Amino acid sequence: MTKRIKISELPEFDAAEYLSSDEDVAAYLTTILEENDAALLAAALGDIARSRGMTQVAKDSGITREALYKALRPGSEPRFDTVSRVCAALGVRLVAQPTHAAAA
Secondary structure, three states: OOOOOOHHHOOOOOHHHHOOOHHHHHHHHHHHHOOOOHHHHHHHHHHHHHHHOHHHHHHHHOOOHHHHHHHOOOOOOOOHHHHHHHHHHHOOOOOOOOOOOOOO
């Protein structure tokens, strides 16, 4: 007989635990950006900041730790300036690509 597991007994998933390399961070951000959701991007940046140490990211970005937590919480919609400063502090940059192939 198999044991049934209740959903409430499962541990919460924390992406920050799996973002150990620059390549992991870049892949995660690329996937998130494809969703075109500002709130999801803010939450993802929060995951990455927690994986790197929120205090250090706050210091490197010039944003107070409390403001950083507020700006990067799930459901928030931070200003582009905040996203840009956090990305710089994390050592990543956002890159634009065409959405369709150009006609030759």
